[in-house]
Amino acid sequence: MKHLLSIADLSREGIEKIFKKTEELKTQWKKGVVSSPLVGKSLALLFQKPSLRTRVSFEVGVRQLGGQSLYLSPDEVQLGKREAVKDVAKVLSRYVDIIMARVFAHETIVELAKHSGVPVINGLSDKLHPCQVLSDIYTILERRGGLKDLKVAFVGDGNNVANSWLLGASKLGINLSVATPEGYEPDGGVLAQAEEEAKSNGSRVEVIHDPVEAVKGAQVIYTDTWASMGQEEEKEKRERVFPPYQVNQNLLEKAKPDCLVMHCLPAHRGKEITDEVMDGPQSIVFDQAENRMHVQKGILVFLIGGG
Numbered sequence: 001m002k003h004l005l006s007i008a009d010l011s012r013e014g015i016e017k018i019f020k021k022t023e024e025l026k027t028q029w030k031k032g033v034v035s036s037p038l039v040g041k042s043l044a045l046l047f048q049k050p051s052l053r054t055r056v057s058f059e060v061g062v063r064q065l066g067g068q069s070l071y072l073s074p075d076e077v078q079l080g081k082r083e084a085v086k087d088v089a090k091v092l093s094r095y096v097d098i099i100m101a102r103v104f105a106h107e108t109i110v111e112l113a114k115h116s117g118v119p120v121i122n123g124l125s126d127k128l129h130p131c132q133v134l135s136d137i138y139t140i141l142e143r144r145g146g147l148k149d150l151k152v153a154f155v156g157d158g159n160n161v162a163n164s165w166l167l168g169a170s171k172l173g174i175n176l177s178v179a180t181p182e183g184y185e186p187d188g189g190v191l192a193q194a195e196e197e198a199k200s201n202g203s204r205v206e207v208i209h210d211p212v213e214a215v216k217g218a219q220v221i222y223t224d225t226w227a228s229m230g231q232e233e234e235k236e237k238r239e240r241v242f243p244p245y246q247v248n249q250n251l252l253e254k255a256k257p258d259c260l261v262m263h264c265l266p267a268h269r270g271k272e273i274t275d276e277v278m279d280g281p282q283s284i285v286f287d288q289a290e291n292r293m294h295v296q297k298g299i300l301v302f303l304i305g306g307g
């Protein structure tokens, strides 16, 4: 049984398999061809935090493949409060074929997976957001036709999305420069793991503090919110620290002329990204959002659909 808690859980071949399946399913979907590899399968969607993309893309995606989903809101299950995490894992495993969970503490999803009899997918934790970055890399691949000699600049908060970018880039041989303010760098353990992995895959990952240096030669600039879900009380402080890391036209002009702009969304327009850039010709944020659904269909088939 395979879980997907981190991109590090997947081999390079596994990721390639997911991307191949994604492409096949997306092509069929575009032509209106129905494919139902998940008939009879149920997916539980367990949330401790809000969501638009993750919830809708998983719900619609699994239904398109013939399966069904069940949304469990934060108030319903009250993971770890109303009931112990391990008991929730054991009970849900008796009903459904796969669980996706969005949690605060990463340890919660590790605990869920430990006690689950069915695969568990991380739909975001305070440490990682693997489904997001897998679909981001797929989106780049789709746009550019390959990942060779690619340089991605992640500008902003070194949180869950940045951590998953370190793991994804290093696994697939993408050069990644992460620029954050001091004190907001990605997880040290994740960085060490990514540096090691990047070496064996012929790429370079780095964490620096200068956004202009990071975007130099970049074909993709990526950003995320300055205050993540669960960090609401730090919002004002962060809004004083992060402005030099705003993705605006001035910064974009320092990258390669054809540089693409990405954001996992939700975006805080006028904060980490300007309207001009987000709505501009180099932005692919909505293609990126759409691909969440296609890649997650690929992930579901990979984990429980026999391929």
Ligand code: CP
Pocket: 050, 051, 052, 053, 054, 055, 124, 132, 264, 265, 266
């Ligand atoms: N990008 C992302 O995960 O969006 P949601 O929080 O809306 O699911």
Ligand code: NVA
Pocket: 124, 159, 160, 161, 224, 225, 227, 228, 229, 264, 265, 266
């Ligand atoms: N870093 C953000 C990502 C949202 C998709 C958060 O955790 O809120």
